[in-house]
């Protein structure tokens with residue numbers, strides 16, 4: 693059963709200034725600090741989604757520009773950029789350092805990323821069908837899942853990662869994050885998603901980044 697009792701969060705929209713705003717750790721940040729900063733950006737969007745979701749439950753209209761922009765942010769930033777760095781780089785390093793790929797914390801986090809992808813797809817389909825109750829239910833599930841997931845990473849996995857990663861692993865991750873930002877995502881894309889997050893947190897119906 694999905695918990696629909698979403699907690700109010702302050703609609704913070706922090707500005708990630710790492711490496712000129714792209715978050716690639718080019719300024720020498722620890723990779724865990726880069727990922728933690730991205731969590732704050734995702735949480736700001738989740739707070740905006742929770743407010744929209746409550747409005748839907750109260751009978752409000754489906755604001756399609758908001759939901760289309762939010763879904764674009766979740767696909768491009770939360771999943772492709774952030775979860776990509778975690779799954780392909782951080783988790784791989786931790787598993788290389790001895791964490792069980794089958795039964796360790798990274799296995800749990802990978803499974804929750806997959807649950808998030810399914811919940812996002814449910815939102816996409818509900819929006820296509822203009823089904824407000826289904827969209828509200830799927831959004832409530834997604835927000836609750838991601839908030840709980842981020843809390844586990846921030847308070848359990850990331851402290852563990854700091855203790856397991858040696859200097860060589862940190863350097864490999866910094867180089868890997870830069871590849872994701874500059875080669876995979878493309879120059880300037882991270883910054884445009886950060887701006888989109890601020891627009892969403894401000895309640896605006898912005899255009900998705902190109």
Ligand SMILES: [Fe+2]
Pocket residue numbers: 727731774778842845
């Ligand atoms: Fe994360």
